[in-house]
Amino acid sequence: MDRILRVDMTDRTAALEPLPKRYKQRAGRWLTSSIVHDEVPATCHPLGPNNKIVFSPGIVTGTSSPTSSRISVGGKSPLTGTIKEANAGTGWGRRLARLGIRALVVEGQPKEDDFWLVKVAADGATFEPAGEWTGKKLSEVYPEVFSKHGGEKAIDVCSIGVAGERRMAASGVCFNDQEGRPSRYAGRGGLGAVLGSKGLKFLVVDDTGASDVPIADPERFDEGRRKMAAALNEHAITKPKGALNSYGTAVLVNIINEAGALPTHNFRLGRFEGAAKIAGEAIFQGNKERTGSELYNHACSPGCIIRCSNTWHRADGSEHTSCLEYESAWALGANCGIDDLDQVAELNQLCNEYGLDTIEVGGTLAVAMEGGVARFGDGRRAIELVHEIGRATPLGRILGSGALVTGKAFGVERVPHVKGQNMPAYEPRAIKGIGMTYAVSTMGADHTSGYTIAPEILGVSGKLDPLNPDKAELTRNFQYATAFIDTTGHCLFIAFAILDIAAGFEGMINECNGVLGTEWIDDDVTRIGKEILDLEREFNRRAGFTKLDDRLPEFMTRETLPPHDAVWDVPDRVIDSVFGR
Numbered sequence: 001m002d003r004i005l006r007v008d009m010t011d012r013t014a015a016l017e018p019l020p021k022r023y024k025q026r027a028g029r030w031l032t033s034s035i036v037h038d039e040v041p042a043t044c045h046p047l048g049p050n051n052k053i054v055f056s057p058g059i060v061t062g063t064s065s066p067t068s069s070r071i072s073v074g075g076k077s078p079l080t081g082t083i084k085e086a087n088a089g090t091g092w093g094r095r096l097a098r099l100g101i102r103a104l105v106v107e108g109q110p111k112e113d114d115f116w117l118v119k120v121a122a123d124g125a126t127f128e129p130a131g132e133w134t135g136k137k138l139s140e141v142y143p144e145v146f147s148k149h150g151g152e153k154a155i156d157v158c159s160i161g162v163a164g165e166r167r168m169a170a171s172g173v174c175f176n177d178q179e180g181r182p183s184r185y186a187g188r189g190g191l192g193a194v195l196g197s198k199g200l201k202f203l204v205v206d207d208t209g210a211s212d213v214p215i216a217d218p219e220r221f222d223e224g225r226r227k228m229a230a231a232l233n234e235h236a237i238t239k240p241k242g243a244l245n246s247y248g249t250a251v252l253v254n255i256i257n258e259a260g261a262l263p264t265h266n267f268r269l270g271r272f273e274g275a276a277k278i279a280g281e282a283i284f285q286g287n288k289e290r291t292g293s294e295l296y297n298h299a300c301s302p303g304c305i306i307r308c309s310n311t312w313h314r315a316d317g318s319e320h321t322s323c324l325e326y327e328s329a330w331a332l333g334a335n336c337g338i339d340d341l342d343q344v345a346e347l348n349q350l351c352n353e354y355g356l357d358t359i360e361v362g363g364t365l366a367v368a369m370e371g372g373v374a375r376f377g378d379g380r381r382a383i384e385l386v387h388e389i390g391r392a393t394p395l396g397r398i399l400g401s402g403a404l405v406t407g408k409a410f411g412v413e414r415v416p417h418v419k420g421q422n423m424p425a426y427e428p429r430a431i432k433g434i435g436m437t438y439a440v441s442t443m444g445a446d447h448t449s450g451y452t453i454a455p456e457i458l459g460v461s462g463k464l465d466p467l468n469p470d471k472a473e474l475t476r477n478f479q480y481a482t483a484f485i486d487t488t489g490h491c492l493f494i495a496f497a498i499l500d501i502a503a504g505f506e507g508m509i510n511e512c513n514g515v516l517g518t519e520w521i522d523d524d525v526t527r528i529g530k531e532i533l534d535l536e537r538e539f540n541r542r543a544g545f546t547k548l549d550d551r552l553p554e555f556m557t558r559e560t561l562p563p564h565d566a567v568w569d570v571p572d573r574v575i576d577s578v579f580g581r
């Protein structure tokens, strides 16, 4: 039976309740955004007792569907003040789905400043003090938590790091990967700080005794699953030994640099001289030289057949960090002018250790460099600055609050953000569609809310001129489709295959129909995507956001970006036409 597990941190109680009928078909982002919309007062303080944090596995999470072990995490963001959904690939969500828990809602706030571990199992949840594990690096404490609670076969772990404990807005929510590393993040929006504000250090899920996820129409599900797997195995980007499997997401560094859209030196330039040194190909080659192996990519979560996650190794062949994603290599590398992979890897690992969002931290370091705190390219100083965040020094607290606060503290105008969230790794002046996505996303500057890079740069689903500003329909359609994918529990990287291969798209819908017993068709993807966006936009409206918040920073309309020498020139009326207001 589908249930909601409510964990109230005020008096440390937990209760299972049946999933309300109106949520019957909802899961993943659709359900987290529904619950946040319905239960969280939009004007509440994100770190106060009235905010809630909601976890929900996707519709097909926990089944044999490929690449579908995502867990959505939702709440009101302390970074942006908007609604937020971030998701991660991990076995944690699969276990929750197998327990029949469609949503786990954490609410309330303890009176004392203690931290707790909540263990979720078939009969509900139990609480135990977690103070002994606070103030430490996550790689030190995860093995102890695994060992105390049955090991990696029995449990998966969700947690915050010291940044979340200190309620910093750049903190993320961390999950373990398949090897037990604390490395998979629902990173953006500062949701780690919300967990910290509730005194919740660990959420452990033990699915011992759970049954398989029920499937209403096994034949239909199986047909959908097979079509999805076939599409993923066929497409050049997602297939075995394809782009993602061979070089990880960092394969994009050279591609986006070549397109003149790799933000460099805090969004001053569109190309980075050292791009090739931090690209996926360099990670592949460096690992090969240091380990003698070409097979370093792995699946971050059970059942992924794309297997894009990498591991970077030190000169002595020992493991340094996992995963070094495109966004992280860019944020901590090109955007800060750092081209030394070992330094970039150390910055990445420190973010993993302290529980930080690599994109926000990279953006913040670049703004701090702009403000004279360090020189661009000074990797050693950048590492010291991330340690300042980990120690929560006064400077570290400013940096841990994100790029916008850091810009204010150091008198910097060039803060490339929307609604307080630093932009990710695609220059909007050089790729207009993604800029429009940043502008109108319900969550601040966020590439994953509508990845128009697919047609604008990669030639997936057609090929569009990235400099053409006429992209209102494109960004709207991508945001609707993405909201649906975030609801299914699939990793967003399936999008490359299902956008180009019609049978894959059909497969995704039929997997959902098979699990839920629904009769959804193509149009329902748009219908449901729109419904999700409408809920999120309504929450933001109630929180006080208007169309005037859907704007890119003024400096981008004024400063030209080399090599295209382009400015941000999409008229406000075109931006406002995306969602028709």
Ligand code: SF4
Residues within 6 Å of the ligand: 067, 089, 298, 299, 300, 301, 304, 305, 306, 307, 308, 309, 491, 492, 493
């Ligand atoms: S494609 Fe990559 S990020 Fe997505 S689930 Fe697979 S390994 Fe994880």
